[in-house]
Amino acid sequence: MINTANAVTTLPTPTSNELIAMYEALNKVQAIIEFQLDGTVITANENFLNTFGYRLDEIVGQHHQIFCEPSYVKSVEYQDFWEKLRRGEYHTGEFKRLSKDGEKVWIQASYSPILDTDGNPIKIVKLASDITEDKVKNAEFEGKILAIAKSQAMIEFDLEGIILNANGNFLNAFGYHLDEIVGQHHRIFCDPSYAESIEYQKFWEKLGRGEYHAGEFKRFSKDGNKVWIQASYNPILDADGHPIKIVKLASDITSAKVKNADFEGKMSAISKSQAMIEFDLEGIVLNANENFLQVFGYKLEDVVGQHHRIFCDPNYTASEKYKQFWQKLTRGEYESGEVQRFNKVGEEIWLQASYNPIFDEEGKLTKVVKFASDITAEVERKRLSILEMSTPITEISNDLLLMPIVGMIDYQRSMDIMNKALNSIAKTSARALILDISGVNVVDTEVANRLIKIAEAIVLMGGNTIISGISPAIAQTMVQLGIDLKKVKTTARLQDAIASLMKTS
Template identity: 50%
Template structure:
């Protein structure tokens, strides 16, 4: 009797202990609620009076409570079959609750089910955590390549992303060793053996790995090998999460190659966004004449004239770069000991993952010799412009002088032409005078002959008057007078004849002189005509030269302005 009492006492103590730690509820075989402890009521948010006499379906979705599965659940309990699982239930207000529970049929003395006792643990928080973990794992499986290994590297499973990356079906990889994805030399190396030994000790391995896909195709994976531990903290397997970064790796290699190529050919320097020098390559150091130790940590203004560094433009320059604005141009800088340097440069803001500038990289080419030559060319062009303008002015003056000479020669030609015409007219008049003198000579000769006849007649008259005596004295006087007149006529005629001869001689001389003058005038006229024509041609050439020099002056001025703009841009 005492043994039975002790047994009942022990059983009650155990039930009390379970009731203190577990949510407990009792049901009639049809599911009607008979009792519930505080743990259960707290978990479901009800008072005891609100649940006693209600059916278990109070905690179910209506659709689920009306389902054949739910009816079968209670049918099994009424048949005395134990039920245990993780169940989704509804608390007050429809709040979702997850419980890890056992439904335990309690038999009476006849072996039939008298009631059902449910012991439950609220696992809602754990379920939510698990759901979150499962969601994360599902998301990882969707986004990443995942493969499972035993601790020795044997492949257990792999998702579609991993299989797509390596180009194998699951049948071709399951049961194989991880070394199928690495080259034979690495697979046989100490590093590879150490890699798996570390994983076997539970050490995570992460990095960027070169692997071989089907057909020996090279791929790059950004991956982590994660040991999975059992409840005792012992590694039991390895899960690898990976992202195929082959394209990014190739792109990075291409970009890195381009950057290295730029670094070999250009002067490169890196700054913090405040202008502090972070690094510089050998080309830049050689250009400015400093060592890296001399400039690292210094400000960019060490390469700038102090008055420029203190100006607003320089402050704005760095403010623009801090805002991420790209800058390019020709810049005048100072090397060691103030040596002037000209750089064709770009200042390139570099952005972080949030799109915020965190440094500035400058790529530059030393164009000092080119700029100096350009400045010398500008000065030479200015001098050339001055010379061309002077020549243009002289050509303009010469053109004016030639034009004036041309006008004078035209007037000279007109005067010579007039002299020539007048000489010809005088020559013709002199010829006519000579002809008239010759005609007068004939008249004089005729008069002379008449005078001779008269003189002869007078002589005869004198003779006859002498014969006549006194009777012929009067006639003799007349004859004597006639003879005297005849002698005077003869003398006058002789003088006229001499004058005509002299006039003929002079006329002949005049004709000869006029002929000579006419020849000379004709020659002069020819010369003047030739000179006038030549001067006209020279005037045209001079005008063309003047025009060309003006055009040249304009061209040189344009070149000078262009060089000035280049020099201004360079400054």
């Protein structure tokens, strides 16, 4: 993470349109709260309230200490923290805070004193990203755009790659003074072999044509140490749409590479760190980045011109819920959450995604941009963990296993039960398995057939199966449905099944 300096090199003041666009984007991805100089809450945006579980009327007028552990509030460190802010000193870092229900919330935050025309602090604006579960962070509010220069490393180049200016964060990260780099070429931060390559030449040619570029880059500090950055190179256009210079926004992720805990929330890095896809207001795909295409197994030409529904379950796309989903987006409403989607070959994909309506400079809705992280593995781990807890296997004796089943048995669960049973028999060399279904409330034809298939598979491995726990109600239902379990031995009680198998041992 980049160390920030109190002194920030003055950069050109953004235009009104730039401020509005940056404000709207930042307000979606960061939590924002304002304080009086004594720490009293003035206001907070929805992102902050959602992160901490409060309503606005519950915190306005309260002190910042309601978000902190009591022992920290009583400390000298906490008193010094607010004294520095009242003196107009900027503060940033990772902080442990508490939500309304007392849960820990870890945030990456900056406390930025706002100054009046005489340079005196009048209030404190806190910009924060929730890093507790590595989620997509929400953004900053209008009027706080000047805090960007303090929270990110920034450097400017002309179209040839010559350095024009840089802020304190950039200089601190790379160990230079400003006068040591102004007038130098960007290549001073690069490996010489890369700076001489065709790839590097094309990199600057693309920037010179006004093409945006973002990603993770390996660079070198003044003393030759590697510095890994998550950066975006942003062509700045004049009124006629012609590029006039390049502004690079960067975050030092060197330590994050080692710790695997990258600081999220840098808008310019989203395209590299997340899957991204663009839709028109009808849901038609306009573009997608490589991350998205890799997750879903498509080529770009496979998806451009197609509707969003190609990634969804047909039952969902035919539902009223799906219709309402797109109606909300076309009204300009932001949507986020965990969503189930399907890749090109029909495999289930789980995403942590946000759907972001994009407006032009006149406030007209033009398209929807989706940012997503693939959480399929995490969802699958949770699913397997639940299965492990809900369907344990107990070794009753050296050659006898018991698998109590509780709850519904759908197709996926029946396959999981079968795989677990077969693997356990193979591992333990057990001769028999008892499937106890006393915890299964409903056994219909489909469930019975799944149990029979599990028993048949176990027989093929040389084992025996007894289904125990068949209640009178389930027995009556099975008779009424004409379910035939003659191929499988059954008992009403678990102890009868165990006794039966013990006699044959």
